[in-house]
Amino acid sequence: MDRPRKDERPDYKTWKDIPLTPVCNFTTIKGNPTGGWRTFRPIVDMDKCIKCGICWQDCPDAAIVWEEDHPVWLYSHCKGCGICARECPSDAIEMELEVKI
């Protein structure tokens, strides 16, 4: 019943193994891709991006990671909610219908 470790996907055998409170770690989340729920896909125009980090900060699913100096979308987990596009101060993000892509 210890805190689930960061880097492993727990393998629970019995109710005794699961943590007391319903939690899961990043590794478990990684193993459950939610990208398939998406209807609209955020597409960034890097020429317009001012690297402010607001999209990264506001993503409710931590599906945007910061690599060196710019945001990168994890489409495996992005549910297409559009908050990043809405909050982007330089209008660098467009939401495009998945079926077209």
Place this chain on the structure above:
Amino acid sequence: MKEIRFHGRGGQGAVIASNILANAAFLEGKDVQAFPFFGVERRGAPVTAFTRLDEKPIRIKYFIYNPNYVIVLDESLLKAVDVTAGLKDPGIVVVNSKRTPEEMELSQYKVATVDATSIALDNGLGSKVSPIVNTVMLGAFSIATSVIKLESILESIPGQVPIKAEENTKACKTAAEKIVLHW
């Protein structure tokens, strides 16, 4: 067990009086209970508060219906409320008044009176419209009934009144001197 009922009007300090009396009795080694009956909570509305004192632990948890003593903080309540309801025989009624028991139609009871309003105002407790007479009445109660020592009341006042501890103490002592026992 001794049971005391306070009749006052919202703002006169009946609830705090019930607590001061309880605390004083606790200082004398008794078990105590003090509680109000809250009806309409507004300034001027009739308020009832209660204190129980006993040598043994008090376990009963209901209102007082047959008090040994009644303390009336506001004379005008005599017309509005049946202040002697359920009073034990022989009970004592302590009233804030300048009148005699006959004038108040209380002559069938043991009555003690004190002009608590004047004493309170002389000591700067409350205003003419709304004098705070609770500590004054307790000074009178102590002399009238002897169930509590005046010193115990005086010792309890500072921790229980929000302001003017000194004035309250002085007013309480004055009441003990000026009380009139009509028996």
Place this chain on the structure above:
Amino acid sequence: MSTKKVISGNYTASYASMLCRAEVVPAYPITPQTTIVEKIAEFVASGQMKAQYINVESEHSAMAACISAALTGVRTFTATSAHGLVLMHEMLHWAAGARTPVIMANINRALAPPWNVWADHTDSMSQRDTGWIQIYCSSNQEVLDTLILCYKVCEQPDIMLPAMVNLDAFILSHTSEVVDVPDQKEVDDFLPQFNPEIKLDVDEPLSFGTLAFPSSWYMEWRYKIQHAHDLAAKRLVEEAKAFEKHFGRPWGGLIEEYRSKDAEIILVTMSTIASTTKDVVDSLRDQGRDVGLVRIKSFRPFPTKDLREALGHAKVVGVADRSHTFGNEGPLFTEVKGALYNHDRRPPLVGFTVGIGGRDVLGSTIEGLYDHLEKVADGEAYKEVRWIDLIGDEEEVV
């Protein structure tokens, strides 16, 4: 060194939260709970209590804030009553499901309409199934002791449950009694710091309140709440012993037996009614009548085993409820009956609905219950559920 003070049940709860070093207190005022949080606000403002006092827009938010704070590993306290408690309802399930040991004082008060601010257990009884521990107190001293004990038990790593400490509106909340208030060191020595195994930690993120499927772990997480209640029933008794050793006064067990072990006629009840009943039992015993009292202190976890042992020998058992489950009977009555049904010794049981909406329960009211139970013991026909002291007429059998 402890100090004896003459204080109300509400102030007692405020002192307990300070002595237990609650660090976050989100609360919304409601009669007759208000003076608890007023006093805490005073403690915080004067610097006596090092806590974050959070003004919230509702009781629902108060509980949400308690849960979040507790998940960061912080000790929390809140207080509410009646409509405030039922507005919290959804969040009460969250607190238990997330296994946050939030401790709350609830002032038992009636629900509207019609408006009524007086003693009644309907508010907390309607939260029976939320997963909270529920303890009912019969004196201000017990309020203080139970709050300390609940922090001690609920924060243990295999328990991690929220607890509701219930006190009757006005009869305890606004009644001053003598309370032995321990000093800070005494409480610190008894109650260790709260340090949960799993908490919100930015360096090692976890997702809380996740999804669980029918096929895996939802049912197991529910079972774990039951399991923790089973453990809590034992732990409350064990820690009560430690409490007695440390503070020098007993807390007792999940139930309190008062002159009932050799009694033929036993009344089961809770809270302040039970306190009055002790005087009634003594006076009836003086008359040679064979009566006793069993007081249920812990309603959740429910003391089934204790009740079987305490009631099995009786000739008749009465259960006095200060609430009613409409369409059935008093909830305590239902549960006591349920506890005895699978027991080999099953006395007849009578349910009394009394003191609803703060109607005063006098010694004579309780004596009337014993009179009734004696008739049942003598073989007289009886109604299984009685509403006591209805004005004018008795209840109607339809």
